[in-house]
Amino acid sequence: MASPKVAVVGAGVIGLSTALCITETCPTCSVTVLSDQFSPNTTSDVAAGMLIPHTYPDTPIHRQKQWFKETFTYLFAISNSAEASEAGIHLVSGWQVFKSTPKEELPFWSDIVLGFRPMSEAELQKFPQHRFGHAFTTLKCDCPPYLLWLEKRLKATGTQMYTRKVTDLWELHSEYDIVVNCTGMGAHELVGDKQLFPVRGQVLKVHAPWVKQFIRDGDGLTYIYPGIHRVTLGGTREKGSWSLSPDAGTTKDIFDRCCSLEPSLQGAQDIEVKVGLRPSRQCVRVQREVLSQGGVKLPVVHNYGHGAGGFSVHRGTAKEAADLVGECISALQGSSSRAKL
């Protein structure tokens, strides 16, 4: 197989980073990205892009840690380079505060982020309703810049990108040798995965350039994440809600909760409301599958179900998916050489 043709379906952070990893591990591959949406209209564009992992109940912790570590290392190098501003990657420090002391003293990722330590008494005084906290420095991937930067890197490798809604993976089998499914919430319909469910998140993106620190409530519901041009205020975690329409009552509630953590946000201007559906699953599906229909086989690599943690683990899962694509190619080459015998 001289030049395997790989179709990556999905152009959010998972689709684009997976496509990029495939071009890196398989330079002879011809990679095409197909998606009904591109930045700024993907779920990734709604997210703040903070590297603070979400814990998947059914993925082994060591695997999640490995994914996070690879992602952090990759982005750390970009943040330290001349490309940082174009890629939208920047360091940000801040606090995660808890109303009651968490069971686990140390999250699994505490030694990967920078300078992780408990908050001092003096720092906690700023949060009278909270009794405990962590201080650390992590990375943020601003979207659209990060997705646009990935698209630019992909174009430089010759990867084609097309706006196209794929309603059935089989529609691709005549044009492509391998299909990579990075459709996020779309996998619910596309491959009928009933274990995948939306967790609706509404956020506000505001102009408040004096906010330089992140603040996050350990319950994951209230957060303030300063981006390059806007601060993301969140949020909600509405399991099972498919609604993409902003809710006015929710907007006020988010604003009030964030102002109680950071009163100066009362002066925030230019409030934009966005909604995204976190493509949630008990474990991220990074898996090979060979679809079969009427004697025809279609190798598929799945990489979806990242829920609230897409940015935190994207590079790690993209590399794993790219390795699985490599396995698919070997399998195809093996079977084609057998066919020649």
Next chain:
Amino acid sequence: MRVAIIGAGVIGLSSALCIHEQFHGLLPSLELEVHADHFTPHTTSDGAAGLWQPYLSDHGNLQETLWNKETFDYLLGHLHSPAAKEMGLFLISGYNLFTEPVPDPSWKNIVLGFRNLTPKELELFPGYSHGWFNTALMLEGRSYLPWLTNRLMQRGVKFFHKKVESFQELFSQGVDVVLNCSGMRSGDLQPDPELQPGRGQIIKVLAPWVKHFIITHDLKSGIYNSPYIIPGSEFTVLGGVYQHGNWSEEISAKDHKSIWDSCCRLLPALQKSKIVGEWSGLRPARRSVRLERESMRLGNIQAEVIHNYGHGGFGITIHWGCAMAAARLFGSILQEKKQLATPPGPRL
């Protein structure tokens, strides 16, 4: 009781506010006026980035360390007030970088979360082997000075846009007490060989992805003669020039290049940032802050001057502690003049 403040930088305006807050209720005849040749946005305080951070060493000057602490605590207390945004006050974290080990600074327990940098963090700054991380405050002069001015105007304080040529000039108009907050120009009113300019130059850029201050130190070149990057609410300040004895307020092309090159080496992504301005100013440097009373005999009147100048590159950092000390000195003047039974105001 007429009190004239000379100077409308951070020192003059905050001293005026502090005195008015403490004494106007007790002394109905108190009339405050501010005289200055420059007002915001043309003062030295307007050019400063506004980061609260004292020098590395206080040289045993515990009084100044105490004033720094008072200022930090005062500002921290205002962080959650509705005025914070208008004051230009916000929290910011960042890095101080060194090429050799240094003792902990006098302010390590004043700021929040002070700690040494981890090896991984030092990877961000090749060439630097040691460093600190802490959370401090920004108080942007461009916002703080107008805020102070508004508070003063609300309180009926008068403003005069005119250079004062001598203390005598004010006393002969009927002023009772003068507060000398004239910063770099104090020498024009009363020669002071200890007061020397510490010339600085900065470049203003748009680099909104920078969320931390980064201050490097070269112990051989001295304070602020090494690159620093301080992100503000509208633009980021690049700097790193401290020229003792240089009175020029002109932009130097040589300094510009040195600041630009060294800051871009520190943060390569700055190469892509857009330059939106430049500024040069004179830090009013002195071995120690001159904060003291001086009684002058002018004809048959006992004239009282309170000096409050010489804050070098830490005026914003120390301003409120000094304003309170100046107010205490004013209180003792009032006591002596039998205007008050006992001095009011908070006791340390």
